[in-house]
Amino acid sequence: MRSEARGDGDVSELVWYVSYGSNLNRARFIAYIEGGSIAGNDVVHEGCADPTPPVDDVPLELRQSLYFAGWSDRAWGGTAAGFITLDAQVPPALARAYLITPLQFQEVVRQENANMARADDVRLNIEGARRHGHVRMLSQGYYSELVYCGQRDGYPMLSFTASENRTDFRPPSPAYLRMIRSGLLESHGLNTDDAVEYLKDRPGVVGNWTVRQLVEMLNM
Numbered sequence: 001m002r003s004e005a006r007g008d009g010d011v012s013e014l015v016w017y018v019s020y021g022s023n024l025n026r027a028r029f030i031a032y033i034e035g036g037s038i039a040g041n042d043v044v045h046e047g048c049a050d051p052t053p054p055v056d057d058v059p060l061e062l063r064q065s066l067y068f069a070g071w072s073d074r075a076w077g078g079t080a081a082g083f084i085t086l087d088a089q090v091p092p093a094l095a096r097a098y099l100i101t102p103l104q105f106q107e108v109v110r111q112e113n114a115n116m117a118r119a120d121d122v123r124l125n126i127e128g129a130r131r132h133g134h135v136r137m138l139s140q141g142y143y144s145e146l147v148y149c150g151q152r153d154g155y156p157m158l159s160f161t162a163s164e165n166r167t168d169f170r171p172p173s174p175a176y177l178r179m180i181r182s183g184l185l186e187s188h189g190l191n192t193d194d195a196v197e198y199l200k201d202r203p204g205v206v207g208n209w210t211v212r213q214l215v216e217m218l219n220m
Helices: 026-034 102-112 126-132 174-188 192-199 211-218
Strands: 015-019 036-038 041-045 057-061 066-072 079-084 094-100 134-136 145-152 155-161
Touching (some): 015 102, 015 145, 026 036, 026 041, 026 094, 026 102, 094 155, 102 155, 126 155
Parallel strands (some): 015 155
Antiparallel strands (some): 057 094, 066 079, 145 155
């Protein structure tokens, strides 16, 4: 049975959700699918109407680059949020893609935007994102831009980020960075030193956390 993705008549049976932040950790991502919370984060997620786990997941690199900006008091003990740039930049963001249904993707977007919208408010214009690289999918919210990351096994690879490259860089919290580090280990096999090397020069981290501090917090 095929599921229809809202917006411009796009139809896809499944989509790859491409994560690059805390959802690199599979258990953390499953909280968005099944509901519940994860250690280090007090937010309790509603989950998706369909709690079926991902069909598959794979590691990959993106053309875009990772940065941290803004601020949220509700997650990870207070933290900046992770974003990817709208344009290609170096170094590439390390990512993990989960094969889920379009409706699950829309519900993950809703939850990532603090439930400011309904799932059916998310304009999943896959073809528009493919043509232009990215398109607006929500009128408001931290993660309002749909990003097309290519195709794998015949399914579109989709992510989301801010609709403009943000410059209000802020430091990610230790709890948030530890969750990202655990996901980097799971998906890309990065040890602590590798993770520090990857994170130390990212906007929001550089100038706020030293290499020594990163090593200490990621080894906790």
